Amino acid sequence: MALTVAVQMDPLETINIAGDSSFALMLSAQQRGHRLFHYAAEDLNWSNGRLWTKARPVTVQRVAGDHFTAGAPVSLDLGEEADVVLMRQDPPFDLGYITATHLLERISDRTLVVNDPASVRNAPEKVFVLDYARFMPPTLVTRSLDEARAFLKEHGAIVVKPLHGNGGKAIFRVGPEGENLSALIEVFNQTWREPHMVQAFLPGVAQGDKRIVLVDGEVAGAINRLPGEGEFRSNLAVGGSAEKTELTAREREICDALGPELKRRGLIFVGIDVIAGQWLTEINVTSPTGIVAIERFDGTDVAGLIWDAIERRIAERSR
Structure with a gap:
C-alpha cells in the first residue's frame, strides 16, 4: 500500500x-514505497x-551533506x-504550533x-504528565x-524549568541555600507569561534520564541518557551521552499505565522521560526523538514499528 506522506x-x-x-521516519517510509513531500508549518493555507x-x-538517502533531493514546489x-501528515516540527x-494543530485537525x-493534532494540543509535555502525578517527583x-521558596525549604534542592521548554534548555538547579532563586523567578516571569515547573532535585539523575519510546501505546525501546561532565542535564542536545538499557519494573x-491512553488519543509516537528508573518527568508528544539511538544500541527498527502502526490505522479507516 503506497501512501502519500506530507x-x-x-x-x-x-x-x-x-x-x-x-x-x-522519512527513510523508512521511502523504503516501503511511500511518496514523500516536505513543507513548513508556516506554509499552511485554509x-x-x-x-x-x-x-x-523529496527523496532521502543516508549520505551526510547529500541527504535529500527536492523537486519543484x-x-x-x-x-x-x-x-x-507527519507533524514533526520542533518546539x-x-x-504557531498551536495554530497548526487547529488547522490540521x-x-x-x-x-x-501523526500525532493526532487535537491530542498534541491538549497534551503539552509537562502538563499532560500531571495526569500521572503518582509517578512524578x-x-x-x-x-x-x-511558593517556590516554600517548596525549596521543603525539598532541600530544586530544579526550575519553563513549562513549555524543550531539549534541556533553560533548566536550572537551585541549591538548599536558594542562591539566585529570586532572580531566577524574576527572569522566568519576565520571559514567560505562563507558570513554570519546579521539581525536587533528584540526585539519581547522575544514573541517567531514560528515554522510553512507545508506539501506539506499546514499548518499542529505550536508551539511558547520562549527563555530560559538569552537567546535571542529560539531554543529548546539551551534551549528554546515550547507553544501552533495560526497563525497570517501575x-x-x-x-502500562500510559499506554492505553496514548493509543486512545491517537498519540502513535511518544517518548517519555524517567529519572533513576522510577520518576516520570515528561511525556513528549510534539516531536519526540530517540529512535536512531535505540536502533543503534539494540537493533530495534522503531521507525518500522511506527510505520506498521500508521499503516494499520489507515487500513482500519478504510474498512
Whole structure:
C-alpha cells in the first residue's frame, strides 16, 4: 500500500541525519514505497474547507551533506491528496504550533495526522504528565517566588524549568541555600507569561534520564541518557551521552499505565522521560526523538514499528 506522506518539519538542510528521528521516519517510509513531500508549518493555507500547502516532493538517502533531493514546489491539498501528515516540527510549543494543530485537525477525519493534532494540543509535555502525578517527583507549577521558596525549604534542592521548554534548555538547579532563586523567578516571569515547573532535585539523575519510546501505546525501546561532565542535564542536545538499557519494573508499570491512553488519543509516537528508573518527568508528544539511538544500541527498527502502526490505522479507516 503506497501512501502519500506530507512531512511538516523544519528545513531539511539543517538536520543532523546521524540522529534525527524525522529523517529516520522519512527513510523508512521511502523504503516501503511511500511518496514523500516536505513543507513548513508556516506554509499552511485554509479556505472554503480546504487545507493546502506549497510542498516539495523529496527523496532521502543516508549520505551526510547529500541527504535529500527536492523537486519543484507543488500545491498539495492535505485533506484530499495526502494519506498521512507527519507533524514533526520542533518546539517551541507556541501559538504557531498551536495554530497548526487547529488547522490540521480540520482534515484529520480524512487524512491521518501523526500525532493526532487535537491530542498534541491538549497534551503539552509537562502538563499532560500531571495526569500521572503518582509517578512524578514532588512538583510545583507556579509563578510565585514565595511558593517556590516554600517548596525549596521543603525539598532541600530544586530544579526550575519553563513549562513549555524543550531539549534541556533553560533548566536550572537551585541549591538548599536558594542562591539566585529570586532572580531566577524574576527572569522566568519576565520571559514567560505562563507558570513554570519546579521539581525536587533528584540526585539519581547522575544514573541517567531514560528515554522510553512507545508506539501506539506499546514499548518499542529505550536508551539511558547520562549527563555530560559538569552537567546535571542529560539531554543529548546539551551534551549528554546515550547507553544501552533495560526497563525497570517501575518503568514497565508507568508504561502500562500510559499506554492505553496514548493509543486512545491517537498519540502513535511518544517518548517519555524517567529519572533513576522510577520518576516520570515528561511525556513528549510534539516531536519526540530517540529512535536512531535505540536502533543503534539494540537493533530495534522503531521507525518500522511506527510505520506498521500508521499503516494499520489507515487500513482500519478504510474498512
